[in-house]
Amino acid sequence: MSVVTSTASGPASSSVALLTDHYELTMVQAARQAGTADRRSVFELFPRRLPEGRRYGVVAGVGRALDAIEAFRFEPAAIAALEGVVDPDMLEWLASYRFSGDVWGYAEGEAYFPYSPLLVVEGTFAEAVLLETVLLSIYNHDSAIASAASRMTLAAAGRPCIEMGSRRTHEQAAVAAARAAYVAGFDATSNLAARATHGVPSAGTAAHSFTLLHDSEADAFRAQVQSLGVGTTLLVDTYDVTEAVRLAVEVAGTGLGAVRLDSGDLGEIAREVRAQLDGLGATETRIVVTSDLDEHAIAALAAAPVDAYGVGTQLVTGSGHPTCGFVYKLVARESADGEMVSVAKKSKDKLSIGGRKYALRRRSSTGTAEAEVIGIGEPPEDDGDDRPLLVPLVARGEVVGRTTLDEARTRHRASLAELPRVVTMMSAGEAAIPTVHLDPR
Amino acid sequence: MSVVTSTASGPASSSVALLTDHYELTMVQAARQAGTADRRSVFELFPRRLPEGRRYGVVAGVGRALDAIEAFRFEPAAIAALEGVVDPDMLEWLASYRFSGDVWGYAEGEAYFPYSPLLVVEGTFAEAVLLETVLLSIYNHDSAIASAASRMTLAAAGRPCIEMGSRRTHEQAAVAAARAAYVAGFDATSNLAARATHGVPSAGTAAHSFTLLHDSEADAFRAQVQSLGVGTTLLVDTYDVTEAVRLAVEVAGTGLGAVRLDSGDLGEIAREVRAQLDGLGATETRIVVTSDLDEHAIAALAAAPVDAYGVGTQLVTGSGHPTCGFVYKLVARESADGEMVSVAKKSKDKLSIGGRKYALRRRSSTGTAEAEVIGIGEPPEDDGDDRPLLVPLVARGEVVGRTTLDEARTRHRASLAELPRVVTMMSAGEAAIPTVHLDPR
Incomplete structure (x- = not known):
């Protein structure tokens, strides 16, 4: 059921x-x-x-x-x-x-x-x-996801890929998609049922709603770092990216785990953020990018200072080919x-x-x-x-x-x-x- | 689960x-x-x-x-x-x-x-x-299917549409897809879990494997009619359509419920089959067509003597838009x-x-x-x-x-x-x- x-x-x-x-x-x-x-x-x-x-x-x-x-x-x-x-x-x-x-x-x-x-x-x-119907359902879905995921991990050329597409597909298909993506080289999923059911490592950052909930971006960053530690990933594009990156390092210190970019020209912004982070001494802070990525967008970011890709819609829909x-x-x-x-x-x-x-x-x-x-x-x-x-x-x-x-x-x-x-x-x-x-x- | x-x-x-x-x-x-x-x-x-x-x-x-x-x-x-x-x-x-x-x-x-x-x-x-993830999963999936289904039922202009896409999507997404298609005007589904869980009427014809299982097409048709009655739908394109239609009416009589076409130029073949059925006196025998139909293919068959559409892949994948x-x-x-x-x-x-x-x-x-x-x-x-x-x-x-x-x-x-x-x-x-x-x- x-x-x-x-x-x-x-x-x-x-x-x-x-x-x-x-x-x-x-x-x-x-x-x-x-x-x-x-x-x-x-x-x-x-x-x-x-x-x-x-x-x-x-x-x-x-x-x-x-x-x-x-x-x-x-x-x-x-x-x-x-x-x-x-x-x-x-x-x-x-x-x-x-x-x-x-x-x-x-x-x-x-x-x-x-x-x-x-x-x-x-x-x-x-x-x-x-057995015809259920075998075809499982193979057609899971192989479509794995086939897309495999190209994405190839395009990422060793940089970690995180599956974040649960919200874009049927709630149970999401669990199977996380599993299939893991088979094809993804490193983690946002999906907690995939963690519980299949043992896929789960991971997550924070949403814009978390920043918006607080009276200021500084309050939100402090709340997140206090609870989840400096190794956490702070989302820096709710208001102004440059100001948010400055604030993130001020709040978490140069040991900040990562920042996430979820909008705009990701390659260009990643270069600016990398320079800013390095200038602030946060040379080990990683840059995670998300926002409608597919294998082509991932490949296009190969030369950008990106440390990990979060992939959603295009992964769970098989990047244009949702069934095999x-x-x-x-x-x-x-x-x-x-x-x-x-x-x-x-x-x-x-x-x-x-x-x-x-x-x-x-x-x-x-x-x-x-x-x-x-x-x-x-x-x-x-x-x-x-x-x-x-x-x-x-x-x-x-x-x-x-x-x-x-x-x-x-x-x-x-x-x-x-x-x-x-x-x-x-x-x-x-x-x-x-x-x-x-x-x- | x-x-x-x-x-x-x-x-x-x-x-x-x-x-x-x-x-x-x-x-x-x-x-x-x-x-x-x-x-x-x-x-x-x-x-x-x-x-x-x-x-x-x-x-x-x-x-x-x-x-x-x-x-x-x-x-x-x-x-x-x-x-x-x-x-x-x-x-x-x-x-x-x-x-x-x-x-x-x-x-x-x-x-x-x-x-x-x-x-x-x-x-x-x-x-x-x-509640964010599960609400988005359900709405994004089910509304994508219903949005595609609605266009298909509009294109069908009153002719019944049957959802047959279970095998092309995740096995649980299939159940939700059958439900969503029903909301948007489909008449029935092939999916038995959708029948059991949501009360969607279920329907079915027969597969090529059923014909191939038997020593002759005549044996297969006789077996199906004997078990399921003359109101059943016989699949007539395993070997030669004209011969199969002749045989179907010979076996089931002019009260045969329907024949199904699953390959070839469906409009052209439907016209030939309609003429043949009428010539044999099977004027009430319906013609059901399947084979990668979408709303455009359905619309293109408007002038053909087709009585019902079976829709699979394109329905369960949202006809090019699998998520909203x-x-x-x-x-x-x-x-x-x-x-x-x-x-x-x-x-x-x-x-x-x-x-x-x-x-x-x-x-x-x-x-x-x-x-x-x-x-x-x-x-x-x-x-x-x-x-x-x-x-x-x-x-x-x-x-x-x-x-x-x-x-x-x-x-x-x-x-x-x-x-x-x-x-x-x-x-x-x-x-x-x-x-x-x-x-x-």
Whole structure:
């Protein structure tokens, strides 16, 4: 459930299993009656393309997806809420549902490219199709945020990035966004639920309302320093920046932690503030900038004396690409005679490729990624330069692929380090490496 | 909490109060120590502008925001999670926190314009500032969706719109999006949690995977019709549309409920399918179209024989504007001598206007809206043509402004009907009515 709606809603709203499209349930009902629901099936979750102009994407949400698979049960309240959607026999089947199949996928933090099979879900049709909506929701959202965040941290070139976008997105999406940004290299979040739930370090400065609450800027600065120490970050653009910086050092001393700039020409003002701080002897006081930053604005500030970036709206909205367009498609299923057969929709404008995939990142002898190799059947023999991308996530219904967020962060750094240097360019371009579809061997 | 993360997280993650930025808590700690935390304060939530090219916006999320205010408590698990963020004295204060102030706001479903004071929150600084993040999250998300949904339902000109975007957005944002779309005139959602939690009617068709699961399209259609009845919607573009339509009517008879088209040139194909259905005698069989629709694509299909639109990605991402850019600003507060004084940040690029606002929709004698009138102090005398926009939502901490979703839908229709007809244009333009700032009287 969204806690926010908890008072307005019954316990059914706490069910992960209800985060599902109506038709998933009616399809299973029809398949059960037709005797096809238990056919062994393979679904794949993949992108048909990168967002326009992007050179790579970043997988995030894997850990949350594993939680969702584990929690995907139709409790009595959920069953009650589904009366009228499916028939009583189907409700009984749902009450005993749990996923008992296998899942492989790209590890959290990994880079992806067009047609990368990010998840391969194998089970009966009924059990695998029911996961479609929630898996797509999690992957489409979290990977969109991580893909934007990764470019921002690249643009920041080592300067810390702080996620501050909670207020610009759905209150629960905000928690997931903070987590995804952390996977892609952000250092901290403003979101306290992300701290409590996912262990993401939290941080914060002060708002203009805090300054305005007090009878003078000096009163506000004194109140903040007294309570939070000289290491705090003072917001210096409520009235006059120059006067505020002077006052900030007067109040906190030259040991002041940081000042924050939230408006105006950030690069120009940062240069003036840096000179002023240095002149006052506050040479260690850092400058934090915020105000509608995206990867391009961050890159444009590379030469400015900025020590940290606070990023909000553009982070939580995926910097122009708030969703990834991942799809979840049936690629193989058992036929009446028990054989597995490849299947795909015949559509001119929406290509899918039938058959269960493997995926390898092909690398040069010096370790630079050269291609995303995707094929059906057995992968080519490994000469040591191919890195397999699919790892076991769920085995016979048990989650086996859980990793920590720190492991995901490490993987993200390693995955980027392996890609051609073109990924550091913020301009629009093509995928950094081609996707190569190998014929079945 | 997000149920999805429930297994990975402790009970702290179920706290609405943690859906809050770190700095809200540290500011209150500092203000308490300075003796300013209990100063009477007025915060306002408002947009500085409409999304580029939009002629109006739609307020949504009001009911969810009231739920959040009611549930905003720091339970023991949340307090435990905040150790290290604020000091023990502040933790004790948080443990007894509840909002005891007053809130007025635009009713859910109402149209809004630049600087419309969508929420006016009055209380102590401490209690009012803590609500900032979660109120902005809910309003920024839900109103972005409703604003896009409203244009889509206008473009659909009476044809039903079904929300099908759950898979393209965060799994909990999906539930709120379905609710917001319903407020703005959508007829149904695919999202089962929105049905269970908010009572939004749910609906669904079938996916390509259902057809591909079966040994033939005929088997799939028979299975679906047998289980769900002839009133069901058959998906006819898995292989060949013409053959599928023939087969659909053969299997279901001329009483077939609907067919769905999900690819290709939808207008052209709809015309061919309509002719084919009519020729087969299935004159009442409806045509549902889906496939990356937005308000422009819907408008472009106005002349095509389409009976319903299924909208996904573009709905849940706000059709290019996934957030509203609402801000929450301190506009007045008590001074040391107990007087209320207007306050505002002095920033060149981010205008705020100090002082507590009233808001009226000024209408012509024939009832057409002419201006959004916003002022400070007492509103002008009402000659009967001004419609006051702020209604009581919370009084002394008690929610008093809850309405049903059906009431919000009715209000949305009435609010749009009152606006100049320019709002039905899908092209980019200016706000449909000007915002007029009246001087204090």
